[in-house]
Every structure is written in C-alpha cells, then in structure tokens.
Amino acid sequence: MALDKNWFVEVAPEAGFAQALKIRGKLHEEQTPYQKLEIFDTEDWGNLMTLDGLVMLTARDNFVYHEMMSHPPVMTHPAPRRVAIVGGGDCGTLREVLRHPAIEKVFQIEIDEAVTRAAERYFPELTEANDDPRAELLFGDAIEWMKRQEPGSLDVVIVDSTDPVGPAVGLFQRAFYADCLQALGTTGVLAQQSESPLLHLDTLKAMRAEMKAAGFEQLRTYQFCQPTYPSGWWSATLAGIGVDLRDFREQDARELPFTGHYYSADMHRGSMAMPPFIERALAEG
C-alpha cells in the first residue's frame, strides 16, 4: 500500500526502515535559527512535533520517553537535589523531574527557544510545571553553560537532545562529558538518550567510549519501546561517578509520591536487563 499526503513519514535511510503516522493536517511550520519545526495533527497519536523532518514526540507515546529519561537517573542518585536538563525544550522531562519533592532546583538549557514556545501551545500538558519556582528555563548553548558550572554543583544531568547530528553533535563528545563530570563532582549521574540498540549499536558504543574516556566510572544502558522512534526500540545510558549504577533507591521507587504511567520500581529494574547480544557488543568496547 502506498502512503499518500495524509501521512507523515520518517525514513531511517541507514536502516532501510520507515514509520508513518496518519495526519489530519499541519498546525505549524517554522524555520528557527537552528532547525525546521513542524507540528501536525494526527488521527490517533494526538499532536506530533518534528524537527528537520524527524519525530520528536507525539502526545500519545511521549510518556514512555519522558518517564524513562527522568526517573531512572533521579532514583539512582542517592540524594538528588540539583538537576540540569540539556535540551529537553518540550519540557516533558522537566515536568517528570519536578514530580520528585526532594528536587530543589532544575535548570533546563535548551538552545532553541522556539521548541519550548511550540510545546506551550501544542503540548500544554508537558509545560504545566514550567511555573514551578524550582524550575529555571534557560535558552542558550548547554555546552558553554556546562563549562561555567561550579564543581560539584549538580547531582543529575539529563541530556535530552536530538540525534548526534547537527546542533546536538557536541553533546555526544568527550569534552562535554568532562564538563558534566566536573559539575557533578564526586557523586553524580548523567543520563542520555542513546538511540536504537538494534539500529544504532555503533553510535551507542561510540558514545559510551566517550563517556568512559571523560572519566565516568560506571556506565549502564537500559531500554524501552518507543513506537514513534525508528524501530520502536530505544535506549538511554546512565554514566555515574561515586554512585553504583547497578542499584537504585528501590524502596523509594515503591513509594513514589506520584503515579507513573510507564515508570515503576519493577519497570526500572526490568528496563536495566539487556539482551545478551547487546551486552556482548557493549562488553567488546
């Protein structure tokens, strides 16, 4: 069957794979200083945001990604208080981090303010915590911002960025990780989206090698299903200093002061189990 103009199609040419969502129309189109931003109204997935033709999120399935980017690092750190979100302009990760009462301060450093403005209009549920007094929304270059942070001033860094091409490429490199490590000090957790473990295993391996080279002691990659990202199979990676990534605050996770849609203590542990073929590939270096 052919897909007509009523479908938004994203092709992953490197994988001979494409996925598509049926749309009713385009709600917004804008060339920002950084990228082309579009919003579509889909038949079954609510609003859809794309950047440079790639799916960033839909209203229907973003909960998986946002919960899995925020709660695992926060629940792995023994006493998280200060968090930085790098990218994350749709504010969904910010909302999830702010659900934790122990968090005292969250910086969100997004390079493209247009993404946040579009989220406020088309995904208001994700920006509902933006007025929280603990949240500080900054628009600028997170790579430069991270260099200026006091040593040990952050507990958790969440890199919620686009793929390692274009504006985000520096966020997958050793120099940036070294600055994150300095800001984390002696005890900290960095979490970063790390692409499809089936389609992009080489990217995942390269990223982990950069984290290791920057001085992180431990790494742990975990997985989840993300239907509207290529292959529907996605991963994130924790990098830690002074924290045992094999464990997490499980008892606290069983008594969360909010109800997860995807995240729970069992899902935290379950998502950390990785298929043997991936474990073998990552053990090779």
Add this chain to the structure above:
Amino acid sequence: MALDKNWFVEVAPEAGFAQALKIRGKLHEEQTPYQKLEIFDTEDWGNLMTLDGLVMLTARDNFVYHEMMSHPPVMTHPAPRRVAIVGGGDCGTLREVLRHPAIEKVFQIEIDEAVTRAAERYFPELTEANDDPRAELLFGDAIEWMKRQEPGSLDVVIVDSTDPVGPAVGLFQRAFYADCLQALGTTGVLAQQSESPLLHLDTLKAMRAEMKAAGFEQLRTYQFCQPTYPSGWWSATLAGIGVDLRDFREQDARELPFTGHYYSADMHRGSMAMPPFIERALAEG
C-alpha cells in the same frame, strides 16, 4: 517523504500507524488455500515474509519474537517434556524449543503447509532443527487436533499464530483454550502472542478474559520490542494451571545449554515487569 515502490508498507489502520521496509524485490508470491504469502528481499532486514500483506517475520529481528515465544513458557514449567506449537509454520519457535535438552517431543500443528515450505527455502536457519527426531510437523487444523489430545498429555502449548482475524480467530477463543487446558492436565503453561499492548489493549484484555473463562488459574502478560510489528511494542501472555507464573526456573535459565541472542534469565524477569498503565488496564478485567 513519500515511499515509492521500493518499500514494503504495512498499515495498521486502526492505529493510524504504518511501518515500512526498503526492498530490493519480491522473491516469491503465492495464493495458498488460506492466505496470500509473499517473500521480499529487503535492503537491511534480510528476507521478509508477509501473509495477506502483514509482516510475519524478517531475518533480522525474528530472534526477539521466537526466543520470547519459546523460552519463557518452557522455563516457567517446572519439568517440561512435551510441547505443542500451534501455528508457528516458519519453524523459528520450534527451533528454539528444541534447544532445551529436557524436551522429549514437540508437535507443530500449522494449518498452511505453504508457510513451512517457504521458510525452508527462504529462512533455512529457522528450519534447521526440523529433522530433529523429537520434532513432529503436522499440517492441519490445530483446533481440531487439540480436541483429540489425551488429558494431561502436554506440558506446554505455544500459540504462535497470526492476528485474531481470518484463519486464526478461533485460537483466541474460550473453546480452544478449554481444549488446551484439558490437554495440559493439572500442570501446564500456555503461551500466546498477544498483540501490541499500546495499540491493541482491548484485544489483549478480551483474550485474557477468554483464557480465564476457560479455567486457567493464573495469567501473566510480558513485553518486548519487535521492530517490524505495528508500534514495535509487542506482548505475549502466559496462562497457567498448577504452575506459579510469578516464578520461573531462574537457576536453570542462568545455566542454559545454549546462548540466547535476546533471552536470558535477566531478560525473562525484566520482560515480566509491565508498565503501570497496562497493569491498571488488565486489573480492571
């Protein structure tokens, strides 16, 4: 971007979702007595088999499905010896079941012999265990076959069928489950593919209700990422009699006599963790 004739596209119209694989050409096309069977040569996924225009398997990602359909039920039964595979004509599940030395007999009851003949030719790696003396390949109606089995003559039943439309619809109904239960006797495990937990939650609930009505004591749904099935997020469900589905032979799973590509003891446990939104939906009935 539009997808031209060099793409095989599968649309899930109920979900406004489609996925596509880039193809080099069609290797085989056949109208069997039951369905239209096609084999494509894809750019990045190896050979692709479709039935009535729906993806059944690709050479690249079928390992997830086949390992997750076979090892969880076999490792959940305390002492599995006799197994029936309902459907499963590509023989991938059969191959995985036969990896367990304790298994003495496996019946595969596939209604459409053409599927197995095509697998022998286009997916020879999946049919490599077909000559195992423990394997008995039968071609016919599994619903009728199941009625004729002696009470307690099977330990594990694996329903590896197409979706609950067309020839497979009876495999999702109470009468069939009751016949399976009788064949399992006092101690047994049934495993069945149960669609996308995101897109087809109602189907999953209906299927579980039928299993329960047939007399199964316990049910347990588990999940895995399956890139070439709609949404990339798939599930299977265990139904048990006289077996605690919350547990499995974990020590044995840590000492498997073969190396899994996807399956391991940790993956078994991890896959059984279900997101809270699904747990809540299933608890409602």
